[in-house]
Amino acid sequence: xxxxxxxxxxxxxxxxxxxxxxxxxxxxxxxxxxxxxxxxxxxxxxxxxxxxxxxxxxxxxxxxxxxxxxxxxxxxxxxxxxxxxxxxxxxxxxxxxxxxxxxxxxxxxxxxxxxxxxxxxxxxxxxxxxxxxxxxxxxxxxxxxxxxxxxxxxxxxxxxxxxxxxxxxxxxxxxxxxxxxxxxxxxxxxxxxxxxxxxxxxxxxxxxxxxxxxxxxxxxxx
Amino acid sequence: xxxxxxxxxxxxxxxxxxxxxxxxxxxxxxxxxxxxxxxxxxxxxxxxxxxxxxxxxxxxxxxxxxxxxxxxxxxxxxxxxxxxxxxxxxxxxxxxxxxxxxxxxxxxxxxxxxxxxxxxxxxxxxxxxxxxxxxxxxxxxxxxxxxxxxxxxxxxxxxxxxxxxxxxxxxxxxxxxxxxxxxxxxxxxxxxxxxxxxxxxxxxxxxxxxxxxxxxxxxxxxxxxxxxxxxxxxxxxxxxxxxxxxxxxxxxxxxxxxxxxxxxxxxxxxxxxxxxxxxxxxxxxxxxxxxxxxxxxxxxxxxxxxxxxxxxxxxxxxxxxxxxxxxxxxxxxxxxxxxxxxxxxxxxxxxxxxxxxxxxxx
Numbered sequence: 001x002x003x004x005x006x007x008x009x010x011x012x013x014x015x016x017x018x019x020x021x022x023x024x025x026x027x028x029x030x031x032x033x034x035x036x037x038x039x040x041x042x043x044x045x046x047x048x049x050x051x052x053x054x055x056x057x058x059x060x061x062x063x064x065x066x067x068x069x070x071x072x073x074x075x076x077x078x079x080x081x082x083x084x085x086x087x088x089x090x091x092x093x094x095x096x097x098x099x100x101x102x103x104x105x106x107x108x109x110x111x112x113x114x115x116x117x118x119x120x121x122x123x124x125x126x127x128x129x130x131x132x133x134x135x136x137x138x139x140x141x142x143x144x145x146x147x148x149x150x151x152x153x154x155x156x157x158x159x160x161x162x163x164x165x166x167x168x169x170x171x172x173x174x175x176x177x178x179x180x181x182x183x184x185x186x187x188x189x190x191x192x193x194x195x196x197x198x199x200x201x202x203x204x205x206x207x208x209x210x211x212x213x214x215x216x217x218x219x220x221x222x
Numbered sequence: 223x224x225x226x227x228x229x230x231x232x233x234x235x236x237x238x239x240x241x242x243x244x245x246x247x248x249x250x251x252x253x254x255x256x257x258x259x260x261x262x263x264x265x266x267x268x269x270x271x272x273x274x275x276x277x278x279x280x281x282x283x284x285x286x287x288x289x290x291x292x293x294x295x296x297x298x299x300x301x302x303x304x305x306x307x308x309x310x311x312x313x314x315x316x317x318x319x320x321x322x323x324x325x326x327x328x329x330x331x332x333x334x335x336x337x338x339x340x341x342x343x344x345x346x347x348x349x350x351x352x353x354x355x356x357x358x359x360x361x362x363x364x365x366x367x368x369x370x371x372x373x374x375x376x377x378x379x380x381x382x383x384x385x386x387x388x389x390x391x392x393x394x395x396x397x398x399x400x401x402x403x404x405x406x407x408x409x410x411x412x413x414x415x416x417x418x419x420x421x422x423x424x425x426x427x428x429x430x431x432x433x434x435x436x437x438x439x440x441x442x443x444x445x446x447x448x449x450x451x452x453x454x455x456x457x458x459x460x461x462x463x464x465x466x467x468x469x470x471x472x473x474x475x476x477x478x479x480x481x482x483x484x485x486x487x488x489x490x491x492x493x494x495x496x497x498x499x500x501x502x503x504x505x506x507x508x509x510x511x512x513x514x515x516x517x518x519x520x521x522x523x524x525x526x527x528x529x530x531x532x533x534x535x536x537x538x539x540x541x542x543x544x545x546x547x548x549x550x551x552x553x554x555x556x557x558x559x560x561x562x563x564x565x566x567x568x569x570x571x572x573x574x575x576x577x578x579x580x581x582x583x584x
Contacts, residue, residue: 151343
């Protein structure tokens with residue numbers, strides 16, 4: 001695919017292919033972290049179905065006051081570079097979990113991030129609790145665009161309220177992201193790289209970070 | 223779009239008989255139900271301004287969050303009232319008996335509703351999504367002036383079609399299927415378009431609600447009530463109208479349900495594309511697989527139980543849009559242009575009879 005003529009979207013088939021590659025690479029580069037798994041969702045068992053589904057990363061532990069541990073399990077004590085800009089004081093040391101799902105939107109033809117937070121006993125986190133866990137930059141955007149940035153909506157496959165990052169600008173910034181990449185200008189858009197690039201941006205909104213090794217690996221493969 | 227048809231839709235309303243939930247009644251005798259005419263294109267919590275004063279004296283003290291249920295099923299406020307009625311009342315019930323609650327919001331099932339603002343933004347975000355589907359971007363909606371945005375929402379809130387037309391025309395959301403989009407739309411019947419075979423390709427924003435019925439019933443009156451949202455599959459996927467061929471409502475519904483309906487021939491496969499070129503290729507492959515499968519069924523037709531499980535298509539019991547049950551042979555572009563909601567989505571309710579393995583036969 002030519003980068004210049006590309007509109008920043010991907011087809012549902014490409015999403016499925018990209019999802020598999022992404023999950024594999026995540027496992028390879030983050031062996032200590034929980035894996036992203038592909039959850040198939042069939043409306044009806046059928047051997048003919050194109051496999052619809054979504055990527056899921058569940059039970060990611062957030063240790064209240066420590067913003068930098070978002071991707072790690074409780075017993076993971078890996079030192080992380082501290083970025084003061086994203087450090088927010090949290091009320092207490094209560095353990096919360098987050099589930100992240102990457103769902104394909106047929107309307108926008110891009111991946112969409114859905115998430116929810118809950119206490120160790122399964123009790124869902126109230127929005128103001130979740131807000132405390134979000135990086136400072138997100139809190140600012142939230143103030144300005146309450147209804148068009150993160151809202152609670154029905155999870156397309158689970159029929160329950162989840163938080164959703166609005167996808168209406170995704171194709172545009174994905175195009176910009178890929179345009180700025182020199183290796184792509186010569187080799188074209190690689191579907192496999194879509195999700196890692198996408199999550200490197202979207203993840204920042206919720207404090208979910210991708211190791212640099214993983215981003216670089218994708219580039220060197222190209 | 224047919225102006226007359228649109229006016230008809232905008233005037234559509236459902237008579238409701240609303241009962242206050244017994245757990246919230248603190249007076250004797252309990253208040254009589256409220257009778258109210260709810261616009262089809264509206265949203266249930268918008269009735270709060272009428273219902274709250276009506277029931278206020280009977281309510282216990284506390285904080286109010288309005289929500290509704292029908293036969294125990296909490297109603298999703300972000301689905302337009304008319305669509306809820308079409309989907310949940312197999313046999314239209316008039317007046318429609320709903321229960322209103324002001325306490326105990328079921329936050330695990332319904333997304334929270336912070337009054338009119340939530341509903342307005344749900345509407346605007348849907349409109350944005352529709353614009354993206356139609357034009358490939360949502361700039362026109364994003365760049366709407368504040369007064370226009372307010373006027374657009376007010377027009378929907380108050381059912382003011384003239385004001386809606388004035389503002390929404392600025393969004394440049396063209397109708398689909400009509401070859402010459404600059405021609406006057408007034409009385410261009412889709413029949414003519416079909417005869418010439420000149421159908422403009424396009425993506426149509428569709429929200430499809432599929433109620434999977436396993437019980438058999440001949441009469442809609444005998445249909446079991448929908449007692450859980452888990453029985454309703456919600457499909458939010460645009461329908462792609464292909465160029466040059468008559469594409470019917472039936473084709474559209476089937477294209478949205480690839481898990482249920484297998485593609486019969488390569489010819490149909492091309493028109494069933496939902497997402498893109500890659501999908502088309504897959505549909506064709508599926509189709510050839512299916513041919514093989516059908517042959518298998520024929521050769522082993524004695525083995526009835528097995529065959530029916532593997533290969534029988536479900537039966538479309540009912541397709542309802544805006545309270546109408548259109549013929550499935552109707553051109554889809556006509557349906558899309560004339561029966562869409564103000565946020566440019568076509569909401570389709572489908573009852574699907576899914577055949578199950580009958581154990582008693584084996």
